[in-house]
Amino acid sequence: MPFMTTNPALARALAERDYNNPTPVQLAVLAPEASARDLLVSAQTGSGKTVAYGLAMAETLLGTEERFASAAAPLALVVAPTRELALQVQREFVWLYAGTGARIVSCVGGMDPRQEQRLLNQGAHIVVGTPGRLRDHLERGRLDLAALRVAVLDEADEMLDLGFREDLEFILDATPPERRSLLFSATMPRGITALAKRYQRDALRIEVASAEGGHADIEYRTIRVAPTEVEHAVVNVLRFYDTPSAIVFCNTREAVRRLHAMLQERQFSAVALSGELSQTERNHALQALRDGRARVCVATDVAARGIDLPNLGLVIHADLPNDAESLQHRSGRTGRAGRKGVSVLLVPPFRRRRTEDLMRGLGIAPAWSGPPTAEDIRKLDHERMLSDPLLTEEPNEEDASAARTLLAAHSAEHLAAALVRLYRAGLPAPEEVADPGEPRAARDRSADREFGGPSGSGGGGSSWFRLNVGRRNNADPKWLLPLICRRGNVTRRDIGVIRIFDEETAFEVGLAAADRFSKAVRKANADDVVIEPLPGGPSNARSERPARGKPMRDKPLRDKPHTDRPHQDRPVQDRPRYEKPIREKTFRDEAPWKKPADGKGEHGRAAFDRPREAKRPAPGAGDRKPKDARPATFEGKPKGKPKGKPPRRP
The missing domain is CATH 3.40.50.300 (P-loop containing nucleotide triphosphate hydrolases)
Known part of the structure; x- marks a missing residue:
């Protein structure tokens, strides 16, 4: 029409x-x-x-x-x-x-x-x-x-x-x-x-709304990623879809700077857009995207509002948007004027419910999957190389003459391998990214969380690990638990009892996540904090004395009475009652701020610790009348207003 x-x-x-x-x-x-x-x-x-x-x-x-x-x-x-x-x-x-x-x-x-x-x-x-x-x-x-x-x-x-x-x-x-x-x-x-x-x-x-929803030309994909591998997942998604231009959204300027530097380091032609840039810098960045000199744009929501880039086929949400409207505006950068586009949300496990709410607000059923693996990307690279115009187009006479010269000097297999190396040299290397896996149902989760008992036997439902941080390093479950989850790419639900000792900390991981946890911590043990398996549970820890305060996150059921306070396991009426010993007050108790002298005189340490004598009354003090005493009769009443309350009338 x-x-x-x-x-x-x-x-x-x-x-x-x-x-x-x-x-x-x-x-x-x-x-x-x-x-x-x-x-x-x-x-x-x-x-x-x-x-x-x-x-x-x-x-x-x-x-x-x-x-x-x-x-x-x-x-x-x-x-x-x-x-x-x-x-x-x-x-x-x-x-x-x-x-x-x-x-x-x-x-x-x-x-x-x-x-x-x-x-x-x-x-x-x-x-x-x-x-x-x-x-x-x-x-x-x-x-x-x-x-x-x-x-x-x-x-x-x-x-x-x-x-x-x-x-x-x-x-x-x-x-x-x-x-x-x-x-x-x-x-x-x-x-x-x-x-x-x-x-x-x-x-x-x-x-005006499409019969198929807000964005019929946009394919929404939700990808499970570990919290520490979001940037690596961005690299693999860019390599997997390989669109002429893409935009990656972050929530803060600092995240834009960090991700932009990482992509440039990995040979991506990327530009950044954020509110801290001048208008000239922003114009140059957008012009580089339109000219094809840049392929990836890393931007915040405000900076990317209203951007219309040609051939923008991919939108990646490295940070989740705040609401469904922001998600709609972000994704609307692609799929414009009848062209198809893909909107990818990178979702850590603890953000899954929020993502489902955002997608439900747009009336879209999310399609969940793991991040593209390095093997998947290499297979796609092989297919793209075979369909590259350099191989599909007929060579001219000059190219054919150069090819015959090369074949005379090298074998065809050697030349083909050189061509593969040359093709891969211009591509960023894919990253090794793990899939956190689908969340378990409530019934399955309760079965997987049948951790071993607190005695440390490492029961059939868990595996024990040790962390080289203990009570002497001010270890506390408040910061140990997030550290363990980050290093092992697991969630809080996969962690059981945490026991803190003098030199190290023992904790148990659910059996369903133990293999994934072991692979992740082997890569993450690069600094002073080391996590390794602990066969036999806490009984093999370096220190058997638990930490003071709250030593564990989940309080286990007692399988034996405590040895230091055995009366706590008895009924209340059978518990012994202790009488507090009576001790005389000393000068130290009444004046603890005064430092005693080293000698033994009147102010020495011996005088400091001796019981304090009662204060003797002054001579003749018993014969004196109190200052506020009233006369027995009103005769001879002293001049002036009497002190104290007036006498009650009969």
């Missing part, structure tokens, strides 16, 4: 770009019932919204005319949440309005405001910008919106999440009340509805 646009210039631009089949959102905004009305559109990321509101604006801006008049005050304003999205909208409008003579100016943070001011003074038909920079131009009087006819809010939900509500209200209050408002958002929270009710008039609500 062709585009329903009446402007010949726009029709030619669409034809040149092979836009023959409009998307559902484009058909909805160009329908007759949506003509010249305010629109409140809910459509998923990558559904062609930019072209949709670009065509909808043309009806109001151009009418029956094919070209714009001379540029003066802006006629249309597009507000986007991030610099990348605003610049992308400008690029889309440049080719869409190329035949109309439109002058399009961008106003985004990180660029030279004086240059933007000069372009605005020269006149503009359409202004595209971010909320903060547009408000700055309005407050300084550089931007005049008196002649505005159309206002567009793109990714409105993201702008509210980023805290731009006050800026948006300031901008919309500066526009004429009769202007047309087009509000596009992937989701419709309460804040978007309130904003539309305040600034739109009789808006037409359009909700």
Whole structure:
């Protein structure tokens, strides 16, 4: 179905770009019932919204005319949440309005405001910008919106999440009340509805959703990984899918820096995008991805908002997003304009339930699997090498002559091996990554957790290991348990009793996870902390005296009475009662802060430890009357107010 646009210039631009089949959102905004009305559109990321509101604006801006008049005050304003999205909208409008003579100016943070001011003074038909920079131009009087006819809010939900509500209200209050408002958002929270009710008039609500779900062209994959092998899993996923370009999402700038450095070290052509980079650096990174000079982009959520990269076939979530909407926006970077894409979530065992909740929020059933192994990647490399154009294309005469010369000097097998080495030399080496395995059902988990008793016999349901950290190293289960789980790629449910001794710590691991734990700790024993098997259980530990305080995480059942306090195993009525010995108070008890002298005199140590004598009353003290004593009668009452309480009347 062709585009329903009446402007010949726009029709030619669409034809040149092979836009023959409009998307559902484009058909909805160009329908007759949506003509010249305010629109409140809910459509998923990558559904062609930019072209949709670009065509909808043309009806109001151009009418029956094919070209714009001379540029003066802006006629249309597009507000986007991030610099990348605003610049992308400008690029889309440049080719869409190329035949109309439109002058399009961008106003985004990180660029030279004086240059933007000069372009605005020269006149503009359409202004595209971010909320903060547009408000700055309005407050300084550089931007005049008196002649505005159309206002567009793109990714409105993201702008509210980023805290731009006050800026948006300031901008919309500066526009004429009769202007047309087009509000596009992937989701419709309460804040978007309130904003539309305040600034739109009789808006037409359009909700476009695919019958197969939010992203029918995106394949979601959830991969189980150990917490310490997330970066290695990223390498294997990139090697396994081998797409022309991919993006890896992290939650923090520090994670972006670390993962970007690791990928570059492993021969990946990678760039980084985060909020700490300048706009020039971000533009260079995106241009490297578009030119093919870089293949992988490591970015945070905010920096990657609105990125539209050609041939982006893979999105990797190295860190899980905060909510289902963020997952939807991240995954929407691929599977755009009818192209297929893959969204991979790397999930440690303790994040599985959260991942299932995120996927349930999108109405998607996750497909769980282990990470791609090095053997799987090598097999794919072999298949890709056989289908490489260097081998499938017919050689020319010069190449054939060089091949005959080589065959005369070396055997065919030798040359084939050299070709394989040359092909593999340009590929990053895959990593050895273990699969944590599927979580056991509740019934199976209870059977696997039948650990051996606390006596240390290493019962049939567990295996014992030792850790060269003990009570003298301030060992505590609070930090020992996470350390053990990280080193062994297991979860808390796989760890049983932890016993801390003077020199080392003994702990038991469930039998189902013992083999995986042994393989993982052999690789992780690289520093001073060493974990090794402990045959026979804690009875073979270096110190039999348990640590003070709480010596274990799970308190086992007693199989024998304690030797140091045997009365604790008796009934209460049979327990012996001990009387506390009576001791005289000494001067040390009453004045422990005073340090005794070394000698034996009046202030010596002997005097310090002797019992303190009772204080003798002063001579004649018994004949004295208390100061507050009252006279027996009121005769001869002393002058002044009597002390104490007045006598009670008879």
